[in-house]
Each structure stands twice: as C-alpha cells, then as structure tokens.
Amino acid sequence: MDVGPTKLDYYEDMFKLQSEATILSYVKGDDGRHALVLDRTVFHPQGGGQPADLGFIAIADSDFKFVVQDVRSKDGILFHYGFIKNSTEEADSMFEKGKEGLLYVDESRRKLNSRLHSAGHLLDVCMKNVGLGHLEPGKGYHFPDGPFVEYKGTVPQTELQKELELDINKLISRGGKVCAAVLPYEEAAEMCGGCLPDYIPKGSTPRILRLGDYPGCPCGGTHVSDISDIISVTVSQIRTKKGLTKVFYNVGS
Ligand SMILES: [Zn+2]
Known part of the structure; x- marks a missing residue:
C-alpha cells in the first residue's frame, strides 16, 4: 500500500472528537478484517497502554457509515478496523480512495x-x-x-x-x-x-x-x-x- 504516515489530529488537539479526512485506502488485512486508511484522524489507536477509540466514519451528505471497532498503528499508518453498515455494492463503492469521511469518536469511551x-x-x-x-x-x-x-x-x-x-x-x-x-x-x-x-x-x-x-x-x-x-x-x-x-x-x- 503506497501511503505515507497518518496525520494524528489527536496529537495536536486531544479534545477534538469529530473531524474530516480523506480516504486513502480500503484494505483487507492479513487477518481478514477490513480497514479504512485516512490521510488524518482523531481516532487514537490501541497503544501506550491505552485502548483504541471506537466510533464511526460517515461519507459526507449520505447515510453510508463505517463502524470503527478497533484502531491500530503500523509503521505510522493508522488502520481503522470495522465494517460498512448495511453493506451493499453501492455502499462499498462509497468508501473508495479520494472520498471525504466525517469522523466521530465515541465520547463516553x-x-x-x-x-x-x-x-x-x-x-x-x-x-x-x-x-x-x-x-x-x-x-x-x-x-x-x-x-x-x-x-x-x-x-x-x-x-x-x-x-x-x-x-x-x-x-x-x-x-x-x-x-x-x-x-x-x-x-x-x-x-x-x-x-x-x-x-x-x-x-x-x-x-x-x-x-x-x-x-x-x-x-x-x-x-x-x-x-x-x-x-x-x-x-x-x-x-x-x-x-x-x-x-x-x-x-x-
Ligand atoms: Zn499520557
């Protein structure tokens, strides 16, 4: 996958729980899980003794949602693992490279x-x-x-x-x-x-x-x-x- 490190928005503002980002890739990992890779994120990955943030990533001006169940960092790239809600061919095609995502981190967690x-x-x-x-x-x-x-x-x-x-x-x-x-x-x-x-x-x-x-x-x-x-x-x-x-x-x- 030819993408650079994810910009960590929580690094600069750890109180921001919503943001926008561009989808760089929708990948299937070695373990069979699907993941979204974005250019930047407010989701904190599991690491440093802290559990991963959960939440969802929506496509702007649509009802399409990707539910985030886990977030991991590998070589500076953050993988948002989860699934597309009510997945259909149309829904899946919405999460392609270049699409704008709206990120929502689960606040209570x-x-x-x-x-x-x-x-x-x-x-x-x-x-x-x-x-x-x-x-x-x-x-x-x-x-x-x-x-x-x-x-x-x-x-x-x-x-x-x-x-x-x-x-x-x-x-x-x-x-x-x-x-x-x-x-x-x-x-x-x-x-x-x-x-x-x-x-x-x-x-x-x-x-x-x-x-x-x-x-x-x-x-x-x-x-x-x-x-x-x-x-x-x-x-x-x-x-x-x-x-x-x-x-x-x-x-x-
Ligand atoms: Zn700390």
Whole structure:
C-alpha cells in the first residue's frame, strides 16, 4: 500500500472528537478484517497502554457509515478496523480512495480511557509525594478491566496503598490544567525535570504531557483537560514481584 504516515489530529488537539479526512485506502488485512486508511484522524489507536477509540466514519451528505471497532498503528499508518453498515455494492463503492469521511469518536469511551490514562500519570506524581520517587515508572495498562502502573523497584508493604489513594484524591480535588505540546528536545527535557528517557531520540521533538505544575513526561496518548476531570481514584492493590511494583487502581464515577 503506497501511503505515507497518518496525520494524528489527536496529537495536536486531544479534545477534538469529530473531524474530516480523506480516504486513502480500503484494505483487507492479513487477518481478514477490513480497514479504512485516512490521510488524518482523531481516532487514537490501541497503544501506550491505552485502548483504541471506537466510533464511526460517515461519507459526507449520505447515510453510508463505517463502524470503527478497533484502531491500530503500523509503521505510522493508522488502520481503522470495522465494517460498512448495511453493506451493499453501492455502499462499498462509497468508501473508495479520494472520498471525504466525517469522523466521530465515541465520547463516553474516550472520556473513560482518558481518565484512566491520566490517573496513571497522576499516580507517578503521587509516588514521588509518598517518598518513592526513586522508582522508575515502567509500562502502564489503562484498560477498564484492571488498570495498573508498573515501576522498577520494590516498596515496603506498609500503609502505602491508603497513603497513595489519599494523595491522589487530594491532587484531583485541587485540580490543574492538563496540556500536551510537541517541543524541541532541550525544552522537552527541561519540562520533564532535566532529562528524557533513553527511548526518546536525541534531537527529536517529543510530545510532552503536563498535569498542572508537576514535571512533564513524554506521551502520545489522550488525557483529561483538567486534573479534576479524573473525578476520583481508588488504589486497590500494590503488588511487588521480581523487582517490579504494580499499583492497581481504578477511577470512580
Ligand atoms: Zn499520557
């Protein structure tokens, strides 16, 4: 398929849930699933510990709809997997190269994903507040079925769980603006407390996420617009195994 990387509209504006895009290709993947490839998208793919956005893509001035059931990124190209609603030959022919699509991201799912994901960032801040700043944040799993953040290092099993929960809810009630910006490497490093993780290539322009006045971190995900939009967090379990510590949490409604 001869198409370039998809422009990630959610990268610049993570609160935009509707947009327009041009269809570049309607493909059938190796696994038999059909996918739309667009020149740009507001759909966040599964990745970075965050589930994919769902929703639909409509053809302008028509009733034709493509239901998005999954979104994946491969080599910078985003594949919107799903099916054409009430598929007929006529409907299928509407989703060809060059057609304009109207994109609609499912708002309630995106909101929940953004709250879960943002809570993971805020837990990183709280780990420092409770004296565990020496633990290096690892991967996160921000799916609704059992979200956790992982850290390299072990912690004493004390009253930490309660302490973390109190601290994160204190920060949530205090609130603070959430911003994401693509920055020059040096500026990004400064915003993240002086240095960036090794996986960010030197000289690149990473996207930096910042919650309130706390130090930033590189992130490509979607987030709440204010810390208070996380609403509340419960820390259900802290598990240490093989030199790694997992903090299990969830967001309240
Ligand atoms: Zn993030």
